[in-house]
Amino acid sequence: MFDQRRISLADIAIGEPLPWDVYGEGNRLLLKRGQVIVSMRQAESLLSRGLFIHADEQEKGAQPKQEQRAGAKAEQPSALRFINLATKRLERVLYNFASEENVQAKVLEVVKALGYAGTVNADVCLAAMLLNQGSSSYAVRHGVDSALLARQVARAMNKTEREVEDIMAACLTMNIGMLRQQDQFQARTEPLGPKDAELVRNHPAESVRMLRQAGIDRPDWLEFVLLHHELDNIQPSVEGGIREIPQNAKIVSLADRYTASVTTRKYKKTLLPAMALRDVFMKNGTPSDPTLAAYFVKELTTYPPGSLVKLQSGEVGVVTRRGKSSTTPTVHAFLGPRGAPLSYPIARDTSKDLYLIRGAIPGDAAALCFSLQQLWGSDAAL
Template structure:
């Protein structure tokens, strides 16, 4: 029998058959699954589910007398505490936080550069120097998640290596926070992500940036940067297990076709599976000597298509929810023919963000900027998003029109 119950009534052993929400509104990949334990219930509650349907023939039914009332009381207390913590968090405007983030990116990039130069010179790599700046990055994401990661995505070609390290760290912090990870774990994730490519220092820079295909032997050399990086770090630094997992596993793939160990599925740690997603996303959205960047929305579509093969499908969905289908800073074309820049994301409606309209595509000329909330049925004369666009195609400066 199919029974609809409150998510707070779920118990281990029940079998869920309907979540009663659109798939874009949450990060749960499977639609039908057994409830493993109370932590599994907590995850569903944290995702914002209200009601679910269970199949009492495939799992447990509500018992005649159950501890649900006590569980509900505890859950209400937890929710109250969480809301109290959120209320204490400082609220900062996007413009102010972006100014702070710009300084923070510069500081972090300088530190990563120093560590890379130390590795190249055979000196000690003191990874602990990064811990204070990682802490500041976490604080920035907590204050306003739409500032640091979108700004870090804008890179200089000649500083890609260090700025990629900072950008992926910003992304994994936002990703981990969306997953509800505690701050100590976010610190370990971010530190490992900042250091994951330090093994490049042992490889000829021309090989790393050369246009065109690599030979099999050359690709093997490039792949060696993973273990080279860990060797450099282990010689001078004591890293946590989470940080080491990021360094070792960010090129592993869910289907077992990655490197260096060809791990598959849950053999890859959660940290490694998350790092693989942010590393690939940031690489795809960055200009490289051998290919131009693609738009964030196209990169997300490609990641989604590869969910279940290259990447953990549940984590891909969670990452889409983290950055939005149209991430902050994306240039989009509206039904009216106008172009706008995504300013804010609605977590409950990822397809209809807040945009700043800046350009008329048909007339190919700028218009007086106006902020439009595409989720509102009244006051939107521009329609919905038709496509994501490239700034370069329209001759528009991405730096000038980033949200402030």
């Protein structure tokens, strides 16, 4: 009997020869070493059937001859496509949670796919929080948004790979205890009532209960879910008793609060990114956690990618890349000074006086019609 390891989207390099034989259920050979997966759609189709490699083949990792890749037209990796694919896979797991098998492995596979998206283009990952809201239901998309932001901060803080995994997994599953109710909240226009507030207050503990029942056995992951609505220093622990809230749990909590503040919810006002930073991180005029606040501000900046802004020239555009300072990102202008659409998006250097940013504007304040691919090229192709 061979020792098998399931592979995920993050293990597959589109357009590159496979370094090992790939098997399906029943140890059936599906792809030989050296074959090339040429598109994301092909990879998604194969992964839906379940793919495994033999552990001894992984150790070999032999590179095939150069001529084996001849004639294969490689598809450029797209951060947005990885995000959307990961979101769909997470959606299937969460909405079928009670009957789903191998939940831990499947969630960690989503974590890997989102991590790969971050290596392709971190700015696209941040922009997706603001510009990719139609990719799934709010409940699922919010977990993905939180995981992408938390990953960025955790890596900036040099957290270990295991820590980053647990942080992201907690973000993806923190609201499983009120998943369907969270979707129902989106149809509401009035503030949440007392019963709703009680559900929100109790859902971290309910989420932990459901995760344990599903076989999640990573204590930090469970602890971060339990504490994701808490920022005080001392709180209950999964094992019982009390403990100081770990920094990694605070990363989950702050990512949760920030992404919820900047995305559209009918029953609650949507904040502009800079206002959300102040609302989430400042308490009585001082940061609730100065160290974490500094990292979040550095990664997000005043105008994160995806923000709509008005320039000194009168043009309106979208922030596409973070700059040397928090207030001088690259902006692609879409509307001219008189509000007329430009023929194509024009990159503006906001460190120059003519294109200084006057301020951010709400997403519904400008009638912009564009695809993310127009702004980020193949990194945001669908």
